[in-house]
Amino acid sequence: MLLIFLLLLPVAGVVHFMSGHLDIGFGDLVNSLFNFDETNTQQLIAREVRIPRMFTALIAGAGLSVAGLLMQTLFNNPLAGPYVLGINSGASLFVAFSIMTGIPFLSSDLGIITNALIGALIFGLIISLFSELVRSQISLLLIGIMLGSFTSAIVSLLEVSSDASELKVFTLWALGSLSRIEFDQIPLISVVFILGIVGSLFLIKPLNLLVLGQNQARLLGLNYKRTRFVIIAITAILTGLITAFCGPIAFVGLAVPNLVRILLKSQHHGLLIVSSAFIGGIFVLLCDALIQSLENYMVIPINVLTSIIGAPIVVLLILRKLR
């Protein structure tokens, strides 16, 4: 199965690359990378529009899916995910602060990423603190939803008091976009992304233990508190990074890990992490390819399409669980 995902990923990449508005050949792609001529429109589009967008779709899908998987295992809850548990909202709130305060450093790229990471980490820690206090999974999800509502209200207050241009920048960010990353930013983002993914691979053993439940894992020698912090830190890195650049993207982190579990029928996290990263990447690449092919007829924000496809998957999961 993993081999199929490995083969599907480049296919999805090619489909994504070919789905743009202009005809761009393989030669333009190669030249845009190794022999870039800025005056050539095809090469410029390939380098500055298509490659960054493809890269963003890939890391957004892979990163959010892995983050979702980590949350689901940590909270032993298939409905957990960075979006549902309010971790995305934390990142959004801190990005809103950075954009709408008008302080130059905070509204720079680095300022926004730092704030998104801090916001995701703080809200991750808050939700894990609540997970200690409440035993019921439903209660925890409700707390996550409440955190989301709370942050939305604070963001609305910020919107009311911010000036028109700051509000415009934030509104566009909140719509979600895969076009914001520039070619030159790819190396830095790749480093942070790889850090998150490799970090999660170091957690395979503790994650496998957590499947047995918190108490059982502790009995088997797991340092639960430390593991929890590391899981939340990695989730915050992945979610914060993606949220900072793409805006809040819904449902990927919730739907993909569940889909992977159904497909693989395995609880081994080595397999689950790698597969979630692949399927997540493929899922967002194909969603965005669809958006690009429909661009001449209608405008679909990425957030909307992932929700349209992700929401029925979640409903199916709930129905399966109820049976």
Next chain:
Amino acid sequence: MSSCQDKQQPKQDELSQQELISKKDETPSKVSIEFADNFLIESIKGGYRLELIDPNSHEVESTYELTYDQTKKGENVIHLPMKNLAVLSQTSVGMLSKLDALDVITGISNIDYVYSPIIKERFKNKKIRQFGDESNVPIEKIVESSTKLIIYSGFGSEFDGEGKLRKLGIQSIPNYEWRETHPLGRAEWIKLLGILIDKSEKAEKVFNEIKTNYEDLKWKVRDLNDQPSVISGNFYSDQWTAPAGESYMAILFRDAGANYVYESSKGTGSIFLPIEKVVADNRSTQFWLNPGVSNKATLSEMNPKAQFIGAYADGIYCYSHEMNQFWEMSAIEPDFLLADFIHIFHPKLEPNSTLHFYKKLK
């Protein structure tokens, strides 16, 4: 100035009362509508019949009788002259300002969006109230303010509270000026406001001046061979939103002697274009107007791909000289708007002129 107008108010009312008796039996002179598509005025005995046209279906949306006969009753009867108006559309404030009639305004939507110093002063002196967005008007506050007519922009599908307000004797009509496709069509709505406040002659005079200025300017650039390329709009999320080829802005570009890149696109509203197409089409475009922001830093923050538009280096202009002034006055001053565009596209034509609404982005 406002206090002076307020002192004169009783005298004006007295005069109007005397005139009312004769006006209710007369048929006023014909009002010709040349450019506006969204309203029609017909002179009838004692006043006018106003037909508002739905800008989407182009069918008559509603008919009102504007009458000097104060005894006439009916659901769509509006008594003239109107003295207490709440104007929830900024452009109506601009039109009333041109008619020197800001003293009829009892309410506005939001003082933060107002440019007129007179309105600001009257608001400060509590002669004008704030009613907020038209989607959620405070009915009791409106009743308390003695407002008799509300003019709203009609951005939404229906004006909230219209039915309740009518039962309370307060009429409301939309100002579809913003849906007009010709710049002079937008300005022509001043004629309706002129009738409502009994200043139709002045409205006619103001409009004719605007029309003459506009057409004179248009003639100046008519035969110029050099037609610089221009694009309008900005990236919103992953799309570029631009005015369609038959829109108000496209007409202004054409009249200002510029070559609008998407002039051949159909429609009078907006078109949405993929980023790739916009970058490919506009690598050498000379001017970029109306990005909706006042500096290049915000522009790049909104979308870094903006730097690939040819005009990015030195040809971006926005109505950021004073944003509220633009939104309030540009509909009634299309001649100033056209003069700005000609100044931008053909700077050598009038080297000593200055920009009125627009400013170069730095």
